[in-house]
Amino acid sequence: MVKLLDVQNLVTGYQGKNGQIKAVDGISFHINRGETVSIVGESGSGKSVTAMSIMRLVEFDNGEILEGDIEFNKKKITAISNREMEKIRGSKISMIFQEPLTALNPVFTIGKQIIESIHFHQKIAKKDAYKRAEELIKLVGISEPKTRLKQYPHELSGGMRQRVMIAIALASEPELLIADEPTTALDVTIEAQILDLLRKLREEKKMSIMLITHDIGVAAEMSNRIIIMYAGKIVEIASTEDIFKQPYHPYTNGLLESVPSMNGERGIPLRSIEGSIPSLHAVPKGCRFSPRCPYSTEKCRTEEPPLEQKDNRQVACWHVEKLLISKDSLEYTKGGETIEK
8 A cells, every 4th residue: 555644753732821732742644545544532632633733724723733744645744835835735635624614704605615726726717617616516416506606605504515615625636635524513314425425536536535533433434444542642543344343442442332333232331431531731641541441550540651563453552451351251340340241
């Protein structure tokens, strides 16, 4: 496989009232050509900041890439100027933002916004740009393109607005599409349609997709590999099949066990992860998941585990064996108490 995106030791910080906080702290991963990789985690885990760092947009939002390298097509985009980055952003790497109603300009028609994106990156005649906008509207499954191009964002449904965002992102046929929670606030029927559309476009356009989601079920449908993030750190990277067959990190296991099973064959009761993700102003020493982890020990609370290769994946945990043994047994631990499955 050929690497399209390669992120190494990325640290991204924001300036707060009490000093600088690290929203992303030393993460490394890659995305191959034609591959879909999902980044999964709770709100506040650093998923969106990772995407904004890759797009070099954190610099416009009181943020800064403090350390690390991001290479795209073997070009170090952390070392280039903003003017050079403008040629890549929206052209080679495009992003679908989380809230289409706020991402779209309410005072301009849909057509004007799509055509503006085409003009900026392709420099083609107005007539050709309008024709291209019609093609993109059709491509993302919106009927009556001539009518829709004259409408404003508030005149469209949530699902249609999200399709418009996808059309704008595809205007320059990017090699990498970053989709930040593309189905948030959509009902399940529209969610399925948007995910089907992304799968279809990936196959037709041969592009790579980086999908950001808090829903591990969505990641299962879409991904070749899954990256699990927690409090600014990556805790596990594995193929989708391996993640669901046998999670190695307690947090990954917790995410899977909090998803309802349709057939009731999971073998263990549905349960939530106790506690909440820590504030970036008060990150725990050692493993950041240790205050919520049923397997944590003194070592977990004092020493941070590195992300290391283990079997068929990368995982950051001192006690992988404990989880694997408990998964095979007839009991599991919750809050220090052993409970029968």
